[in-house]
Amino acid sequence: MKISQKEDVNISGPFAFSPRVSGTKIKVICGPMFSGKTKTLIKTIDKFKAKGKTVVVFKPAFDNRYADTAIVSHDKDETQAVNVSKPSEILDLFHHADVVAIDEVQFFDSSIVAVCNIIADHGKSVVVAGLDMDYKSNPFGSMPALMTMADEVVKLNSVCTFCSGRARYSHRVSKDSGIVVLGEKDKYVPLCRSCYNELKEK
Template identity: 45%
Template sequence: MLFSEHNFKRRKELGGSIEIICGSMFSGKTEELIRRLRRAQIAKLNVEIFKPKTDTRYDETSVVSHDLNSIHSTPVESANSILLLGANTEVVGIDEAQFFDDELPDVCNKLANRGIRVVIAGLDMDFQGRPFGPMPALMSIAELVTKVHAVCVQCGGPATYSYRTAASEAKILLGEKESYEPRCRMCYNSSSDI
């Protein structure tokens, strides 16, 4: 009984929780998510990791950081799939939460109420500096919110914005350094149409 009933019972007795890791692009969100999930695996907890099926930038089935650290995940179409697939686990990890549907906060609450630790990473703002997808609702129900910062490529200060350099007005544009750069508020506003 490696994943023992005792461990699952112990986790349920402690109660579940929701942890958010948020920030701009290139701030280390996925790196921190992978770090927390690996620590849970070292503690011999049963861990399931999910990402949106649409995010295939680095790999179809793994969550991969910009530093190319990775952890196996299950790509899913919708938040409700996480509820079904993550039901019998102790820790659920979710990457790129901003790309999920509006059911994600409800799904995460249900998992946490079952005694599951839910660790979520995602952009808190889109390229226009507006709250992104279900992230604001997730942040409001979380026990722990960690905001990580990138380095502004213009001035070297702490960056909290994802400045889009590609010519596109689409709300969602999957991309990397060819399409986005991290900027602080001042540098973002000096180059933006706000």
């Protein structure tokens, strides 16, 4: 398909070209712990697969809470995944994919933003899932940058452990310090804003 600039747009030079990339999209699925991020990611992957798309799934190498070569939701849905220790490894492995999916994307360094853009620029769809805030309710790693450049952002909520309200915060109940502490409900509980603020002050 040839396209050229609209008549009311005046860019100098010869601007008729065939677009190499069309219809690709970067989608970010985010929320607190236990909000169904991985489950939603797996559902999205399954939808792409049902349309005949080849999906390659990546996850950070050190997140082996459930399985070494799969992403697994808290209620045990799963799909095969490739472990990578840094974002640049994804660039060696995405070329045969129509869609690149990445789970726990908040754990990657800031080069993940450029990597997602490169993949999209190659005409592939990108769908990533991650925690939007750490346990101190600060934006997590590259999530703000990813959310800003995404075409679509899905924000999920969990259910507050205390009042059953809408939970946006992952409160750490263990004594571990450090931003990255892997764990389940033994270490984190989802809380709404008011319960989070009550507990934080204790």
